[in-house]
Amino acid sequence: MSGATYPSLKNRLVVVTGGGSGIGAGFTEAFARQGARVVFLDIAETESRELEAALAHLSPAPVFHPCDLMDVAGLQSCLSQLVADHGPVDVLINNAANDDRHTLAQVTPDYWDDRINVNLRHLYFAAQAVAAGMRARGRGVIVNLGSISWHLGLPDLSLYETAKAGIEGMTRALARELGGDGVRVVCIVPGNVQTPRQMQWYTPEGEAEIVAAQCLKDRLQPADVAALALFLASDDARLITGHSYFVDAGWR
Numbered sequence: 001m002s003g004a005t006y007p008s009l010k011n012r013l014v015v016v017t018g019g020g021s022g023i024g025a026g027f028t029e030a031f032a033r034q035g036a037r038v039v040f041l042d043i044a045e046t047e048s049r050e051l052e053a054a055l056a057h058l059s060p061a062p063v064f065h066p067c068d069l070m071d072v073a074g075l076q077s078c079l080s081q082l083v084a085d086h087g088p089v090d091v092l093i094n095n096a097a098n099d100d101r102h103t104l105a106q107v108t109p110d111y112w113d114d115r116i117n118v119n120l121r122h123l124y125f126a127a128q129a130v131a132a133g134m135r136a137r138g139r140g141v142i143v144n145l146g147s148i149s150w151h152l153g154l155p156d157l158s159l160y161e162t163a164k165a166g167i168e169g170m171t172r173a174l175a176r177e178l179g180g181d182g183v184r185v186v187c188i189v190p191g192n193v194q195t196p197r198q199m200q201w202y203t204p205e206g207e208a209e210i211v212a213a214q215c216l217k218d219r220l221q222p223a224d225v226a227a228l229a230l231f232l233a234s235d236d237a238r239l240i241t242g243h244s245y246f247v248d249a250g251w252r
């Protein structure tokens with residue numbers, strides 16, 4: 001499949017959180033193939049180094065910065081160092097998350113904090129860290145990753161779904177707050193995407209059930225999600241902000 005080329009993305013500085021594996025790796029690769037300067041943050045050292053090596057032939061090649069997004073002070077210093085090294089951020093892809101399963105009865109206050117922190121808090125503080133530079137230049141795009149899970153009410157994910165619902169609200173709020181300075185904030189809502197981590201949850205029968213519930217009978221790949229992100233981050237989407245966009249093959 002050969003995708004679209006967006007001239008406006010060339011040379012843009014794109015930061016991808018959780019860009020070392022799964023859908024995030026798809027963003028890292030797709031933006032790099034557009035000629036963007038991509039820096040990806042992750043805690044998964046091995047996968048991230050492997051991705052860096054696999055994409056080293058691209059020009060400019062994506063750069064991995066180890067960063068634990070659970071530590072807000074560490075994230076802030078990582079992003080300010082990144083700006084010092086590479087210049088102001090043009091596009092932030094708030095992608096990292098963790099969808100560990102739990103039931104209502106299992107959740108403690110500490111686990112609540114842990115799940116909200118890994119799935120919601122860092123997106124807000126990453127946006128805060130890049131917003132000033134974007135506002136000063138009168139442009140910038142923040143792409144948040146939501147999830148279809150809460151729209152469908154999937155089981156055993158209540159904290160993840162709470163956080164993901166919050167991300168859609170945050171998208172609308174920040175789009176309003178930053179829009180006056182030309183900064184766009186959008187949300188992508190993936191359906192079930194075939195990633196190494198997702199494959200641990202699904203049997204072939206489970207996957208077949210998902211495909212049966214989709215209007216389109218194919219499995220989503222990270223590149224399908226990245227294709228939407230490229231458009232939304234490009235200047236072609238210059239008046240698109242404050243909303244969420246599904247890429248789910250019509251799952252319902």
Ligand SMILES: NC(=O)c1ccc[n+]([C@@H]2O[C@H](COP(=O)([O-])OP(=O)(O)OC[C@H]3O[C@@H](n4cnc5c(N)ncnc54)[C@H](O)[C@@H]3O)[C@@H](O)[C@H]2O)c1
Nearest residue numbers: 018021022023042043044068069096097145147192193197
């Ligand atoms: N895969 C799907 O089917 C699906 C469906 C709906 C929504 N999403 C959303 O898409 C995004 C990507 O999903 P995915 O399936 O690729 O997830 P994934 O779990 O496969 O990858 C997440 C990445 O984030 C990194 N990460 C996690 N915690 C981190 C931390 N504390 N600090 C730094 N990095 C950290 C991981 O190391 C990993 O590289 C997420 O926001 C997810 O909620 C995915």
